[in-house]
Amino acid sequence: xxxxxxxxxxxxxxxGLYVWLSYAIALIVIVTNIVNPxxxxxxxxxxxxxxxxxxxPKS
Amino acid sequence: xxxxxxxxxxxxGMVSECKVDGPFWGALKRDLxxxxxxxxxxxxxLIFFLMVATLFPLGVSPDPGFLADVAPGVVWVAALLATLxxxxxxxxxxxxxxxxxxxxxxxxxxxxxxLAKVLAHWMLTGLPLTLLAPLLGVMxxxxxxxxxxxxxxxxxxxxxxxxxxxxxxxxxxxLRKGGVLISLLVLPLYIPVLIFGSAAVQGAxxxxxxxxxxxxxxxxxxxxxxxxxxxxxxxxxxxxxx
Amino acid sequence: xxxxxxMPRWFYQLASPRWCYxxxxxxxxxxxxxxxxxxxxxxxxxxxxxxxxxxQGNSFRxxxxxxxxxxxxxxxxMMMAVAGAIGLIWKMKVADMVxxxxxxxxxxxxxxxxxxxxIWGKPTWGSWWVWDARLTSMLILLFLYLGIIALNSAIxxxxxxxxxxxxxxxxGLVNIPIIKYSVDWWNTLHQPATFTLTERPAxxxxxxxxxxxxxxxxxxxxxxxxxxxxxxxxIQRERRSSWVRDLITG
Numbered sequence: 001x002x003x004x005x006x007x008x009x010x011x012x013x014x015x016g017l018y019v020w021l022s023y024a025i026a027l028i029v030i031v032t033n034i035v036n037p038x039x040x041x042x043x044x045x046x047x048x049x050x051x052x053x054x055x056x057p058k059s
Numbered sequence: 060x061x062x063x064x065x066x067x068x069x070x071x072g073m074v075s076e077c078k079v080d081g082p083f084w085g086a087l088k089r090d091l092x093x094x095x096x097x098x099x100x101x102x103x104x105l106i107f108f109l110m111v112a113t114l115f116p117l118g119v120s121p122d123p124g125f126l127a128d129v130a131p132g133v134v135w136v137a138a139l140l141a142t143l144x145x146x147x148x149x150x151x152x153x154x155x156x157x158x159x160x161x162x163x164x165x166x167x168x169x170x171x172x173x174l175a176k177v178l179a180h181w182m183l184t185g186l187p188l189t190l191l192a193p194l195l196g197v198m199x200x201x202x203x204x205x206x207x208x209x210x211x212x213x214x215x216x217x218x219x220x221x222x223x224x225x226x227x228x229x230x231x232x233x234l235r236k237g238g239v240l241i242s243l244l245v246l247p248l249y250i251p252v253l254i255f256g257s258a259a260v261q262g263a264x265x266x267x268x269x270x271x272x273x274x275x276x277x278x279x280x281x282x283x284x285x286x287x288x289x290x291x292x293x294x295x296x297x298x299x300x301x
Numbered sequence: 302x303x304x305x306x307x308m309p310r311w312f313y314q315l316a317s318p319r320w321c322y323x324x325x326x327x328x329x330x331x332x333x334x335x336x337x338x339x340x341x342x343x344x345x346x347x348x349x350x351x352x353x354x355x356x357q358g359n360s361f362r363x364x365x366x367x368x369x370x371x372x373x374x375x376x377x378x379m380m381m382a383v384a385g386a387i388g389l390i391w392k393m394k395v396a397d398m399v400x401x402x403x404x405x406x407x408x409x410x411x412x413x414x415x416x417x418x419x420i421w422g423k424p425t426w427g428s429w430w431v432w433d434a435r436l437t438s439m440l441i442l443l444f445l446y447l448g449i450i451a452l453n454s455a456i457x458x459x460x461x462x463x464x465x466x467x468x469x470x471x472x473g474l475v476n477i478p479i480i481k482y483s484v485d486w487w488n489t490l491h492q493p494a495t496f497t498l499t500e501r502p503a504x505x506x507x508x509x510x511x512x513x514x515x516x517x518x519x520x521x522x523x524x525x526x527x528x529x530x531x532x533x534x535x536i537q538r539e540r541r542s543s544w545v546r547d548l549i550t551g
Contacts, residue, residue, distance in 0.1 A: 002349065002350060002351065002352050002353060003349065009348075009349065012358075012359035012360070012362070013353065013358045013359040013360075014358070014359075015358060015359045015360035015424050016359075018360050018363065018420050018421065018423060018424050019348075019359060019360060019362050019363055021420055022363045022366050022367070022416075022417045022420050022421070023344070023348070023366060025366075025413060025416050025417065025420075026366045026370070026413055026417070029409050029410065029412070029413045030340075030522055032409070033406055033409055033522070033526040034522075034525065034526060034529065037526065037529035037530045037532075037533055038529060040533050041529070041532070041533050041536070044533060044536055044537055044540075045536075045549055048536070048540050048545070048549045049549050049550070051540075052546060052549060052550060223472075226468075226469075226472055230452060230465045230468060230469060231452070231455070233456070233461070234455055234456065236455075240451055240452060240455055243444075243447065243448045243451050243452075244448040244451070244452060244469060246444070247441050247444040247445050247448065247473075247476075247480070248472065248473070248476050248480075250441055250480055250483065250484070251476070251479045251480055251482075251483040254483045254484070254486070254487045255483060258487070279479065282479075286475060290468055290471070290472050293389075293468050294465065294468045297461055297464040297465050297468065298461070298465065300461075301456070301458050301460065301461025301464070301465075
């Protein structure tokens with residue numbers, strides 16, 4: 001452990017803003033890259049399911 | 060990359076028909092003649108070139124010392140944008156009237172035809188820009204020592220710009236709004252030429268030896284001459300068949 | 302037709318979207334667990350246990366995001382171009398889809414690299430942006446990604462779009478070393494590369510081991526994100542086939 005206390009850990013030797021901002025942006029980028037395709041997949045499934053329902057009676 | 064062109068019969072022999080007189084000169088003559096008939100298109104990039112360079116003193120500062128400092132970069136950036144401006148029309152009219160399809164179907168080596176078209180484009184934009192550049196240099200107070208560097212670097216650099224830009228033009232020829240897209244695709248690829256071109260001018264102003272810059276610009280040109288027509292040909296086949 | 306029998310069997314199987322969908326379905330959880338585990342361990346290690354740099358203090362900890370992001374942004378481009386080339390040469394649909402899936406991920410990772418670089422620059426150089434060689438190359442890489450995404454979305458026909466972007470990606474791939482060299486030559490102010498394959502890192506091991514963990518974590522994350530997008534693309538393009546219909550109704 002390179003920090004004595006939790007407050008020191010948050011402060012990061014005065015650079016807290018920069019360090020935490022970087023990690024926050026990284027988290028946002030990673031989460032969007034995972035959540036975005038997942039939501040897209042749901043949307044595709046809903047669209048295709050409704051398309052199949054529409055086309056079924058005809059055939 | 061030549062094996063990315065699948066529709067070519069293997070035995071039609073890219074090698075045996077590579078004599079320069081037929082397709083190359085034919086395409087070159089045709090393109091030059093066509094643009095000679097539409098003179099206004101010839102002058103537009105030049106006017107644009109002049110205008111962009113005029114904007115800098117107006118927008119930043121008319122101070123001769125300052126302008127002399129930024130002149131190499133300004134002239135080069137203006138030349139780069141002017142080449143881009145005319146890029147969209149390189150294959151467009153041929154695509155619209157079906158000539159492009161005929162060129163692709165013909166047994167003539169596409170490499171030569173594409174090279175001729177790019178050369179024609181350069182002769183009609185890059186070369187006049189190069190000749191006009193000293194005038195801009197004078198207007199922007201570029202020291203007289205820098206003029207030779209400016210002209211030679213543009214002479215070596217603008218063909219590369221035409222070659223790389225033609226790849227973007229070939230990729231977007233099938234799209235109705237290709238103009239903005241070409242700039243997006245091509246501008247990042249222009250950066251090395253811009254860096255070494257303007258560095259050559261700066262080097263000429265400060266009296267440094269210029270051989271190295273010209274060698275690098277020449278190397279980029281030769282690489283472009285060898286590789287770019289292949290990419291343009293592949294891109295044209297994709298755009299036309301799609 | 303000349304039969305090419307010299308490729309291993311899995312290469313042909315990869316060409317089948319269905320097989321690819323099934324295999325990625327099996328691989329996804331493995332990579333997801335690996336990504337979560339390595340990123341979690343790496344982050345805690347980087348933030349709490351790795352020693353502070355004697356010059357830069359704790360702002361040095363940004364390296365654990367910045368360097369993996371930069372490496373990943375570059376290798377993602379590489380992967381996209383190679384996948385595009387495979388799609389062009391062997392007309393392999395799945396390779397086209399992989400290339401398409403790579404582009405948006407690579408662009409966001411390049412943005413992450415640029416953002417962390419800027420944030421790191423503030424305490425280190427005193428300004429948010431410095432026209433230093435490696436930041437500039439990364440910016441140009443981002444432009445290349447954006448150009449590819451723009452071209453891909455401008456062309457409606459999926460196959461034409463894939464082939465055109467593949468050509469553009471390959472042209473970019475040829476250009477990247479030239480751009481890198483010219484930008485390096487143009488200006489350099491950055492510290493030399495943190496990781497090289499040939500030399501031992503100059504950092505002490507308690508600094509670079511967590512960095513390595515983070516790099517692996519980022520690659521695993523990339524694998525997960527890429528497979529998710531790839532699977533979406535497969536379903537969308539194969540929506541008329543019976544197995545996708547069964548998948549959706551079943």
